[in-house]
Structures are given as structure tokens and as C-alpha cells.
Amino acid sequence: MKLKYRLAYYLFGLLLGLFFVIKFLGAKAEAKGVEFCYLPNCRVLKELRSKPLDFSPETKSILTQDWISLEDIKATLKYGDVDFSKSNLPYNNGKIYIIEGKTTQNEEINITMINYPSKVVLEKIEKK
Structure with missing residues (x-):
């Protein structure tokens, strides 16, 4: 042959x-x-989802508004894009991550999260 x-x-x-x-x-x-996460974006989002989520006072007041909900934050943590040029910076025994996502009304948002060894803190929510 x-x-x-x-x-x-x-x-x-x-x-x-x-x-x-x-x-x-x-x-x-x-x-x-x-879940098979081999790419950096997937690995960071999976790590952020796996830890308990705390909220800063600023984000608690923003979440009471009508334009965003906790479901939008969860969807951003699942389907969002990590901005690595502004992320992975040391901050008070943790690291800052900026994630770009969308709300259910299709508005673009940026969320800033601090990844500590035992928890994740939602620091800031911004409209683009």
C-alpha cells in the first residue's frame, strides 16, 4: 500500500x-x-467564581439601583473578558482584576474585583 x-x-x-x-x-x-479551563481568561473567571463574594459599600448602593442586578454580575463572571493589561496587580494581600461584561439590558459594564486568598470582593461597578 x-x-x-x-x-x-x-x-x-x-x-x-x-x-x-x-x-x-x-x-x-x-x-x-x-469544566475544562486552559485559557487564562477562563481560569481567572473560574477562580473568581469559586470563592465567596463580598461587596464594598459602594457596590451595595449601586446594586440597589435598577440598571444592574446580581444576576448581571454573575453572568459577567461567567462570560466576561478579563482586561489583563489593567489586571493582576497586587493590592492589600490580593490582586485586582477588571472584567468587561454586559447587563441584561445589553449595557456594557466594567467590574473591579479584588481576589484575596479566601474571598473575592466586588470593589467597583462602572458603565462604559
């Missing part, structure tokens, strides 16, 4: 095998709540 035919069979088998591995192992991981 010529090399090009062997290579074609090999690639076909490899793709078929990858399809089954992703299909079955991916479904198994989703059922157990496992």
Missing part, C-alpha cells in the same frame, strides 16, 4: 477516534460538572 493511502487511513482513524473521545468523555465531564 502506498504511503498516501496509509496516511489517509491513519488520519481518518485518528479523526474518528477523536470524535468519539470528545463526544463520550465530554458528555461524562459535563454530567459531573467538570
Whole structure:
């Protein structure tokens, strides 16, 4: 058998095998709540979601307003984008992260969070 035919069979088998591995192992991981986060943005957001969330007095007053809710903050922590050029700065035994997201009314917001070893503090909420 010529090399090009062997290579074609090999690639076909490899793709078929990858399809089954992703299909079955991916479904198994989703059922157990496992999330595969290899990119920096995903890893930071996952770490921020995994810790207890506290609020600064400024953000407590902003959350009482009608234009933003706690659900918007949770959605931003799941689907937002971390601005790494302004983030990962040391601050009082923690690190500051600025996350860009959207509200349910499709308004763009920036939230500033401080990541401490045992908790996360929502420091500031701003409209863009």
C-alpha cells in the first residue's frame, strides 16, 4: 500500500477516534460538572467564581439601583473578558482584576474585583 493511502487511513482513524473521545468523555465531564479551563481568561473567571463574594459599600448602593442586578454580575463572571493589561496587580494581600461584561439590558459594564486568598470582593461597578 502506498504511503498516501496509509496516511489517509491513519488520519481518518485518528479523526474518528477523536470524535468519539470528545463526544463520550465530554458528555461524562459535563454530567459531573467538570469544566475544562486552559485559557487564562477562563481560569481567572473560574477562580473568581469559586470563592465567596463580598461587596464594598459602594457596590451595595449601586446594586440597589435598577440598571444592574446580581444576576448581571454573575453572568459577567461567567462570560466576561478579563482586561489583563489593567489586571493582576497586587493590592492589600490580593490582586485586582477588571472584567468587561454586559447587563441584561445589553449595557456594557466594567467590574473591579479584588481576589484575596479566601474571598473575592466586588470593589467597583462602572458603565462604559
